[in-house]
Amino acid sequence: MGVRVLIVDDEPNIVVSVEFxxxxxxxxxxxxxxxxxxxxxLASFDPDLVLLDVMMPKMxxxxxxxxxxxxxxxxxxxxxxxxARGREVEVEKGRALGADAYVTxxxxxxxxxxAVRDVLAAR
Amino acid sequence: xxxxxxxxxxxxxxxxxxxxxxxxxxxxxxxxLDAAGREGFVDVLxxxxxxxxxxxxxxxxxxxxxxRSFMLATRRMTExxxxxxxxxxxxxxxxxxxxxxxxxxxxxxRLAERLWESLGEQxxxxxxxxxxxxxxxxxxxxxxxxxAQGVVVCNLDGQILLYNGEANRLLVSQDVDFIGLxxxxxxxxxxxxxMNALHRLQLQAERGTGLRPQRFIATIPSGYVLRMTMxxxxxxxxxxxxxxxxxxxxTKERAARDRRDHxxxxxxQDTRRSVAGIRAAIEMIRDYPAMSNEERGKFRSVIAxxxxxLSARVDEVSSDHTDTLESAWELDDMLADDLILAVAxxxxxxxxxxxxxxxxxxxxxxKVDALALVDRLGAVAELMTDQAAVTGVVxxxxxxxxxxxxxxxxxxxxVTELAISTSIREVPPSGANLxxxxxxxxxxxxxxxxxxxxxxxxxxxxKSTAVPALAVRVLDEGRxxxxxxxxxxxRDPAGALDDRPLRDLVFTVFDTETTGLDPDGxxxxxxxxxxxxLNGRLLRFEAFDQLVDPRRSIPADSYAFHKISAExxxxxxxxxxxxxxxxxxxxxxxxxxxxxxxxxxxxRLKEEETGIAFTNPVxxxxxxxAIVYPDAEVHSLEAMARLVGVPVxxxxxxxxxxxxxxxxxxRLIPLLEANGLETFGQVHKAEKETFYARLEY
Numbered sequence: 001m002g003v004r005v006l007i008v009d010d011e012p013n014i015v016v017s018v019e020f021x022x023x024x025x026x027x028x029x030x031x032x033x034x035x036x037x038x039x040x041x042l043a044s045f046d047p048d049l050v051l052l053d054v055m056m057p058k059m060x061x062x063x064x065x066x067x068x069x070x071x072x073x074x075x076x077x078x079x080x081x082x083x084a085r086g087r088e089v090e091v092e093k094g095r096a097l098g099a100d101a102y103v104t105x106x107x108x109x110x111x112x113x114x115a116v117r118d119v120l121a122a123r
Numbered sequence: 124x125x126x127x128x129x130x131x132x133x134x135x136x137x138x139x140x141x142x143x144x145x146x147x148x149x150x151x152x153x154x155x156l157d158a159a160g161r162e163g164f165v166d167v168l169x170x171x172x173x174x175x176x177x178x179x180x181x182x183x184x185x186x187x188x189x190x191r192s193f194m195l196a197t198r199r200m201t202e203x204x205x206x207x208x209x210x211x212x213x214x215x216x217x218x219x220x221x222x223x224x225x226x227x228x229x230x231x232x233r234l235a236e237r238l239w240e241s242l243g244e245q246x247x248x249x250x251x252x253x254x255x256x257x258x259x260x261x262x263x264x265x266x267x268x269x270x271a272q273g274v275v276v277c278n279l280d281g282q283i284l285l286y287n288g289e290a291n292r293l294l295v296s297q298d299v300d301f302i303g304l305x306x307x308x309x310x311x312x313x314x315x316x317x318m319n320a321l322h323r324l325q326l327q328a329e330r331g332t333g334l335r336p337q338r339f340i341a342t343i344p345s346g347y348v349l350r351m352t353m354x355x356x357x358x359x360x361x362x363x364x365x366x367x368x369x370x371x372x373x374t375k376e377r378a379a380r381d382r383r384d385h386x387x388x389x390x391x392q393d394t395r396r397s398v399a400g401i402r403a404a405i406e407m408i409r410d411y412p413a414m415s416n417e418e419r420g421k422f423r424s425v426i427a428x429x430x431x432x433l434s435a436r437v438d439e440v441s442s443d444h445t446d447t448l449e450s451a452w453e454l455d456d457m458l459a460d461d462l463i464l465a466v467a468x469x470x471x472x473x474x475x476x477x478x479x480x481x482x483x484x485x486x487x488x489x490k491v492d493a494l495a496l497v498d499r500l501g502a503v504a505e506l507m508t509d510q511a512a513v514t515g516v517v518x519x520x521x522x523x524x525x526x527x528x529x530x531x532x533x534x535x536x537x538v539t540e541l542a543i544s545t546s547i548r549e550v551p552p553s554g555a556n557l558x559x560x561x562x563x564x565x566x567x568x569x570x571x572x573x574x575x576x577x578x579x580x581x582x583x584x585x586k587s588t589a590v591p592a593l594a595v596r597v598l599d600e601g602r603x604x605x606x607x608x609x610x611x612x613x614r615d616p617a618g619a620l621d622d623r624p625l626r627d628l629v630f631t632v633f634d635t636e637t638t639g640l641d642p643d644g645x646x647x648x649x650x651x652x653x654x655x656x657l658n659g660r661l662l663r664f665e666a667f668d669q670l671v672d673p674r675r676s677i678p679a680d681s682y683a684f685h686k687i688s689a690e691x692x693x694x695x696x697x698x699x700x701x702x703x704x705x706x707x708x709x710x711x712x713x714x715x716x717x718x719x720x721x722x723x724x725x726x727r728l729k730e731e732e733t734g735i736a737f738t739n740p741v742x743x744x745x746x747x748x749a750i751v752y753p754d755a756e757v758h759s760l761e762a763m764a765r766l767v768g769v770p771v772x773x774x775x776x777x778x779x780x781x782x783x784x785x786x787x788x789x790r791l792i793p794l795l796e797a798n799g800l801e802t803f804g805q806v807h808k809a810e811k812e813t814f815y816a817r818l819e820y
Contacts, residue, residue, distance in 0.1 A: 105399030
């Protein structure tokens with residue numbers, strides 16, 4: 001299939017599982033621990049999907065999403081936001097900024113897999 | 124000059140009269156003489172002229188004496204009688220005057236005695252009659268001044284009619300503004316916010332739906348966040364005449380709520396994050412059993428790691444944020460010693476048992492609901508007394524880590540473990556038992572055994588983390604003049620200042636102390652004191668009292684006068700800070716001082732430096748006294764104050780002199796009225812005339 005997934009999260013303990021899961025799905029995976037590293041990888045790795053954590057040091061996930069959607073020089077992959085803040089208002093904000101889906105931590109891994117499949121199918 | 128003119132005129136008239144009489148006598152003698160006689164007369168003409176001059180002089184002296192002993196003395200006596208009749212019934216006329224007036228003086232003094240007695244009776248009667256209204260007002264004022272909430276009552280212009288000490292504390296930021304009767308509340312409060320609330324109240328009144336107090340939050344210049352409640356004041360006819368604002372400090376409350384909110388969000392977030400890691404790892408292990416051992420090991424360590432993080436976070440929250448979470452309860456910081464004292468009193472009162480204390484720790488602060496705690500511990504002691512022959516209770520205090528340890532023991536009585544354990548859980552007819560009260564404090568209570576094997580009650584209470592500053596609420600002594608309800612009636616004083624009676628004006632009576640008498644020669648102000656007069660009442664509690672660093676030395680002779688030393692002025696504000704503040708205190712009131720020109724000269728010399736010009740209308744009590752008592756030899760503050768019966772205390776401090784001046788001024792007002800001077804314009808004009816008359820003199 002050759003789907004490339006970029007995981008952007010500063011929490012290694014969740015990245016371990018998400019990476020494993022995506023590989024089990026047969027996707028090619030790259031990881032970034034903060035927004036700046038993610039933006040660099042975007043150009044070189046050219047992912048089909050970004051799993052993007054909201055709360056990160058320096059640039060937040062929202063900042064990264066905004067750059068992806070507004071910077072014409074960057075590829076324009078599908079984006080699923082991951083967040084530990086369960087406020088509905090953030091879901092709205094993510095949608096408004098152009099996220100394709102929104103997953104709140106903690107989540108059932110199967111739900112994440114489903115979300116990834118739906119988003120990729122919709123592209 | 125002017126003062127002596129009647130005397131001179133009289134002396135002249137006397138001299139002329141005698142000269143005329145003498146001339147007539149000489150003429151008669153002359154006409155009756157023959158030529159020889161006339162020749163002889165011419166020979167003694169020198170003598171005749173000399174006698175004539177002597178007689179003329181005698182006439183002048185006699186007339187002068189007459190003026191002094193009759194006219195002047197009579198005039199002085201008239202002034203004294205006026206004084207007795209108006210402002211100083213304790214005054215007595217001087218009976219050392221000329222002999223013919225002594226009898227009259229004694230009679231007047233007897234009359235004054237009778238007046239004094241009947242005034243005393245009248246005063247009592249008036250006091251009784253006044254009690255209904257005045258005493259109610261005073262009582263209200265006293266109650267309001269002791270309320271824990273700030274209270275401000277205003278008329279519709281925002282003029283303050285009543286306020287209390289707490290309102291003063293909350294509203295007034297140090298060194299910037301002044302709260303005071305008759306002053307505007309809009310210095311502190313946003314006029315629009317207040318008017319909006321008032322408008323809503325008015326709408327409610329029009330709809331007849333009943334008035335619900337308006338609540339709003341206000342951030343005021345002093346930096347406090349205040350929760351305000353506003354109610355309308357209406358007269359008997361339902362017309363709005365003003366409003367009452369009560370205010371509470373919401374600053375701390377808001378900060379505590381913010382901390383709670385923040386804590387809640389951060390806990391939620393951390394928990395979500397950790398649980399996400401654990402859950403995902405577990406699901407990986409469960410859903411992909413074929414994974415390698417190395418991979419499985421990675422997921423296991425994620426689980427262990429996150430579980431550990433969660434536990435640490437929970438510990439942290441419960442130990443560091445107890446205050447934050449418990450602030451929902453109304454717990455006050457209290458010194459454990461005081462708590463024990465209160466418990467001892469409660470036990471002695473209710474159970475009539477001797478108590479002793481065993482304090483092994485000092486200055487331990489606890490956060491307690493003192494009322495509930497003291498009551499429950501007292502009840503436990505009572506229960507013991509019912510069950511055993513209790514002779515005495517020992518209340519002990521120790522410190523142990525984060526806790527204060529409070530022990531109740533009965534060393535001389537056979538109190539059982541069962542009795543103590545039961546008393547902890549004994550539910551009183553009303554309310555909670557000791558166990559739940561202690562639990563609410565985040566503490567514990569149990570039955571413990573001493574080294575002698577005797578059971579006792581042990582209570583652990585968390586120590587208060589923040590030792591509060593010793594906030595002693597100083598209750599004002601005496602009766603603060605914190606209210607003036609006359610302002611309800613008195614809105615927007617109409618008419619020009621000149622046409623308004625003195626009684627209706629607001630005055631700032633002030634005095635300064637200086638390094639010397641020569642402002643042009645480098646002398647400087649070292650203190651400023653002032654008080655306000657509103658509606659004919661001296662507001663002693665709204666005083667301005669400020670020492671000033673003169674940025675120069677204090678000459679010894681001036682020190683002898685005011686007793687302000689250079690050391691006292693170290694660290695005081697300089698004049699460029701004090702005058703703007705004083706200017707705000709004065710506002711647009713009329714300035715009053717004794718020999719006020721002197722003080723004003725100092726103020727005017729600072730206009731350029733401070734940018735503050737005092738353009739207020741001014742009255743001088745020295746000149747006013749001179750209007751009323753033109754013949755007094757000195758018009759000094761002290762002499763005039765004594766004359767009108769003002770007790771002279773605290774002289775030669777600015778505030779002390781300002782107070783004496785204010786009292787003098789209040790007593791001069793009726794005396795000026797007796798001279799037909801009522802409005803500011805009339806008084807000011809008379810003052811000017813007196814001023815020029817004195818210059819001439």
